[in-house]
Amino acid sequence: MNDDRKSSPHPAEERPAGVILVPAPSDSPLDPLNWPRRRKNRILTVLCLAAFAGAIAPLSGQLNLAPQAKLYGKTSVQESYANSAALAGMAFGPFFVAPVAHRLGRSSVILWCVLGTLGCQIWGAVMTHADDYRAFVLSRLFAGFFGAVPTVLGPRVITDLLFLHQRGRAFTALHMAFLLGTIAGPTFSAFISANAFFPVEFWWTVGLLGATAILVFVCLEETGYDRDDPPRNPALPQAWLANRCATFFFGHRVVLPTTWAATAQMAVAPILIGICPVTLIMGTFTLISFGFYVGMNALVPVWLQRSPAEGGYGFSLKQSAAFTFCHWIGIVIVQLVGHRSNDRLPLALARRFNHGGWKPEYRLHVLWIPSLVLTPIGLGLFGAALQYHLHYMVLALAVFLVTIGALASVPVTVNYVVECFTRHPAEAGIVVGAYRIVYGLTISFYIDPWVAAVHVGWVYGMMAFFAVFAFFFVMLLMWKGHAIRGWQLASVASSEEGVQVDDGDRDKHRVVHHGGEEGREVKREEKA
Structure with a gap:
């Protein structure tokens, strides 16, 4: 394993002067909050790349409507329904996929969804016959279905890795990567396919998604950690290859133990959150x-x-x-x-x-x-x-x-x-x-x-x-x-x-956490 997996920085390195660490990190070097900044940045960079590539794929045919409409015998507006299908997949696919991450792990689900998006791009690229319109639209639907998953699992990773005072920048980077992908896909695909048969606008994304999958396999790590009950956390293999295989291929060996009932609760949670007044208003x-x-x-x-x-x-x-x-x-x-x-x-x-x-x-x-x-x-x-x-x-x-x-x-x-x-x-x-x-x-x-x-x-x-x-x-x-x-x-x-x-200007401060951290006390260390 790399040295940065074995050591953890002093939490003060994560804190600007006057800022208190929320949530309070544990004493364990296995706690993602205690991981070195280099390790955190590596994970966030690969997560942003997965979000970027996943957003590029579904909308890569957004601009090149004329040749598709001519091939399938549709109007330009009818051909734009494929883009609507991609957006529908982005909106509703994560409802079905995200609960699986609680049993198999966030990193594993992200890898397999990147590979699923890659398969959908190949599917869309081979839909070159006049009667392939419906299959082509379905390929866009499922490309969005899988492509949005890295972005919607990203908030879980960010809250696992970072303190409250760091999250705004991380959320900005993650969602700007995703949104840039929704713009870069149509732009690059249009330039690439302007003087070629339109499937090339999908083929180039296959290489990007393949490279992303490799980087996810090499760099992404499972970030779930129970700070209240450390013995509950699974023991992670130390050898690099064994760790990678345990993370991505052999079930939930790196994930906190859970039950199917708890997984079902997680599947229902988005619905319960969606009907809360604060979500309805912001939504x-x-x-x-x-x-x-x-x-x-x-x-x-x-x-x-x-x-x-x-x-x-x-x-x-x-x-x-x-x-x-x-x-x-x-x-x-x-x-x-x-x-x-x-x-x-x-x-x-x-x-x-x-x-x-x-x-x-x-x-x-x-x-x-x-x-x-x-x-x-x-x-x-x-x-x-x-x-x-x-x-x-x-x-x-x-x-x-x-x-x-x-x-x-x-x-x-x-x-x-x-x-x-x-x-x-x-x-x-x-x-x-x-x-x-x-x-x-x-x-x-x-x-x-x-x-x-x-x-x-x-x-x-x-x-x-x-x-x-x-x-x-x-x-x-x-x-x-x-x-x-x-x-x-x-x-x-x-x-x-x-x-x-x-x-403020005080050197020490003792506070009681309320809300989601109710009952926990955190002692603020002396400022450096």
Whole structure:
């Protein structure tokens, strides 16, 4: 085994001055919280790569609609149903796959889902006959089914590995990797297949997924650890190959013992979390705000490639691919800003207004500018550009603004809901992911009647007003989040509210953890 598997850093190395470690790490070097930073970063990097590759695959044919429609004898809108099928798989596949991770391990499930996505890409690539349309759509459905799993299991890994004050950056990196994949897939595939037969847009992803599977096998580790009952943790093989085989091939030798009844409870947990008031409120905001971005993104190729006589811009496939770089620029900005603000701002609010005491609602204040300002302006500008056929750069600016506004909300909303259900982070992530996608996957089916009823400008103008309205749900949680979280079902309720995350200028501090950590005392060590 590598040296970094045998040693653990002093926890103070993980803590900026004044910040208290939450949750409190155990004394064992087997506790993932005590693993060296290099080991944690390696696992998170491979996890982000798996999320990226899993997102690339289902939507890799999003832009190249014309040759597929011609082959299958369908319209461009009908061909876009394959993209809707991919989104449906991303939304609902994790509900079925994630519970298995409690018996077989998160790392094992991620590896086999990456391989399942690889198989679906080969399946889609060989659907080259006129009567293969339904099978092609099914290949996109199952590619999304497997491809989203690394992202929805990621919150569990993040909460296993990292302290509360580090999670915002990690959630940002994970979800930006996933969202970048949803953009990179169509972009790269369009450039690759512009002068070739369309299946090549799937074949190139096979190599990426194969390389990802190898890295997952080499680097990913099981992170589950019971700090309350250390002897309950399984003994891990020390030899590298034996450890890898135990992790990925021989059942649940590296996973905490569990029963089928407990697995069934985990399968039901997303449903129970989904009907809690705090999830319904945050889910409604996510459904509306991010759903408009998904719906806009799914239909941008249709608007760009339609002829000017039909209200489009007559773009070629390569031009449509180049247009997607407005998404790329937006996602880079979101990553840079989120890395600096998604942890710092909530911690600063806790220090300023609650004497260092934590409330999950502090994370929501990151959303004021992206969700209340940028998203509505971008949607309105998008509708105006299509209504009055403004220059395509105006359309690009609109997409850029909506991209920043929508994507900035993803890690924040997932992190918030996860911290409202700390015992079920993966299940909470599944629910938020479903809310995030479900509206966008349906918009292809009714966008044309909507445009016919009110014209395209007002379609997106209405979306802008709805986006402003949706932010009132966030404001409600900022105002009354503590009381609303009190209405949770007891079987899934847990949070970290009340823990002390910052002790200001004091050298020592003793606190009592409440919420999900109720009854536990943590002694803060002297600052270095």
